[in-house]
Amino acid sequence: MSSQRGNVSRTRAQRHQNAQVFRNDKYDTSAQRKKINTKLHEGLCQHCKEVLEWRVKFNKYKPLTQPKKCVKCLQKTVKDSYHIICKPCACELALCAKCGKREEIVIPIQTSLEKTENEPSKNEQTGNNRRSGFEDDNEQNLSDMEDENEDLDLLVKQHKTERTGI
Template identity: 50%
Template sequence: MSGRVSTAKGKTGAQKSRQKYQNTFAFKPDKNNQSASKIAALPAQGLCQKCLDIIDWRKRMSKYKPLTQPKTCLACHGKKIKDAYHVLCRDCACEQNVCAKCRESTEIVISDHKPASQRLREEQEQHQLLASMSERQRRSYLRKIARGDEDGAGKIAQVAADKEDGGWSDFDDDFDEDVEDDEDDEEEEADK
């Protein structure tokens, strides 16, 4: 059972040497692995988009090592960091208004604090919603989302939800115009 010896201790300091052996194939995270899903649910807060992406990547590739005990904050030197890969505690990151990992970016992504289970449920709801839409609705809806037009997307979602109650036909004329507008936009983009 020599393979179970922990090497985690002492690795938190300065950067360690490079990986000795490169993997010859991509690591596939085990979907049924309990700890993997637990890790995915761990919060990553007060980070810039770049650092958030890095941490998300680590989680996806099962390279995320959660902290076993609070880490020392580089600013206030308190043992207050509970999230792995962060170098500032939440208070200091907020106070300095910088990313809690790279300490450079001030473009902090507002973490919505949603647990993974809730996000999953919302994704499923979204899928159901899309499935209930007509092809045309779906295209328009996705385009509005991509543009950040939440009101427009919400309107379409509402129409799709009301469809069974007979609310759909009233809206149909408006909707055609909407779609035509969108398609014009696309042609303009293509001309560039």
């Protein structure tokens, strides 16, 4: 028996083995499931990122319906499931947004904005822009990203003033 005291090794192989890998979108093809599967887990340490990826993979991830209270600023600004710290606080304090520990952050929170800004400049350097409409789209995307960066900066400033009470 495996629960027998002192019995360290098994004498037989695993009885039931899956022939196919579990797929969380086999029967659930809703928009919410697709959104959960494509979600990027940013601002987390390696362990917490793996935990959330496991939850998504095996259909255990449940999204939040209402924002949760941040443990640092005590505002209802946490919009991601299983997180305890909001994104501005996690960025400012360099903490994992899920466990709250000062670990190495695998994917920083603003990398998605930086990647989209860098991609158009690479295309301009290599000369891959052959259509004039493509260049206009890149310029529009850049201006949209700059607007989002400004909005994010304003949000961080407002968040800091709410925390300090000034």
